[in-house]
Amino acid sequence: MSQPDLPSLRLVALGGGGGSAQVLLGARPFFAGRTAIIAVTDSGRSTGAARMIADIPAPGDLRNLLATLAADPDSPLARLMQYRLRSSALPLLDGMAVGNLILAGLAQMEGDLATAVAMARQMLACPEQVLPVSTANTRLCAELADGRIVVEEAAVRALGKPPIRRLFLDPPAAAHPPALEAIAAADLVVIGPGSFYTSLLATLCFDGVVEALRATPATVVFVCNTTTQPGQTDGMTIADHVARLVEVLGPGVLDVALINDANALHPAVAARYSAAGLHPLLVTDADRQAIRTLGVEPLVRELAESDPGPRELWNKADTIRHDPQTLGLALWKIALDRAG
Structure with missing residues (x-):
């Protein structure tokens, strides 16, 4: 197959609102x-309240992405999308x-969330x-290691469980059928970064998504998180992340694991995140070999953004984000290298 011209390259980002925004801004x-x-499927405080009020799927990740990708993210409407109400009189709306x-x-x-998103876009x-x-x-x-079943996203990512x-x-x-059509037509499908279980693997639970990824001619890339996530990936190595994703997708589907070189982090930054339970994921030779054994190419690059200091996120843990331009x-280089 001849290498496509730049204008023909099509990328699909699959996951949550924060990580997908970094991917798409960089793309x-x-x-x-x-x-x-x-x-x-988010059920956190603000999104969970909106779901309860309107009986809709979770809008929070979609809202965050739309506001971030707006033509003018500083416009009044984009800022309003992210603004959180303060209400002592109505606790349900406090922080909405x-x-x-x-x-x-x-x-x-x-009549449905997809049309709502298209209008907001x-x-x-x-x-x-x-x-x-x-x-x-x-x-x-989720079914936990001890056999217990937990229900709703907030419980799936809760701390202190097996x-x-x-x-x-x-x-x-x-x-959503157009989502499956986009996967089928892509040159590059990017899974992550983002909440490993509650965003990335959650999207793979919907009927048709894994089958679409197995059938697409696109290169499938997993952008590994920079840190572990309390309540989700405590104690997991980079190779553990890749192995779990391959387990869900099946063999021969995932092509590349794009991994941040955490050795480039300043020790003080790494220590601050570790103190909060978010341990930087360091790639080892054993990780590389285990990933290759799974049939996946490990690519290690310096991908993290410059340290912005701690961020206040609504009811979720902070993390070291990827730099959009570097990512x-x-x-792009992966897409070009694999298009020939």
Whole structure:
């Protein structure tokens, strides 16, 4: 197959709102077609309240992505999408992101979340296509290592529980057909970075997604997280992350694991995150060999952004984010190298 021209390259980012935003912002100079397929099973405080109010799938990751990818992220509408209400009189609305309510209202007005997202994307002039992985309002559940079942995303990522054995949806739900079509048409599918179980693997629970990834001619890349995640990946190595993803996808589906070189982190930064229970993931020779044994190519690059200091995230742990420009360039090189 001849190498495609730059304008023909199509990238699909699959996962949560934060990590997918880093991927898509970095991809802008290199990929003409850019699509996000975003998790919809979050049940945290603001998103969980919006789901309860409007009986919709989780809007929070979609809202965050739309606001970040807006043509002008500093516009009044983009800022309003991220603004959180303060209300001592109505605790349910205290801390509610206004954009969650906007998406809830649009979904009720138009009949489904996908249409709501398309309208919000138009309002914000986002250049990327943004799709929910599903329009079904379902619950993310997990079977733990001790056999217990936990229900809803907030419980799946709760602290102090046994490791997660498997994820499932209750009730089972199908993926949004345009999301599957985007995977089929992609040159590069990027899974991650993001909450490993509750965003990345959660999207793979919807009927049709794993099958689409198995069938696509695209190169499939896993962008590994920079740190472990309390309640999700405590004690897991980089090779453990890749092995679990390969277990879900099946052999021969995942092509590349793109790994941040955590040895480049300043020791003080690494110590600060470790003190909070987020341990930088250091790639070892044993990791590289284990990943190659799985049929996946490990690529190690310096991908982390300059330390911004601690960030206040709503009910979720901070992490070391990827630098969008460095990440986008690395993904472009992977796409070009594998297009020939």
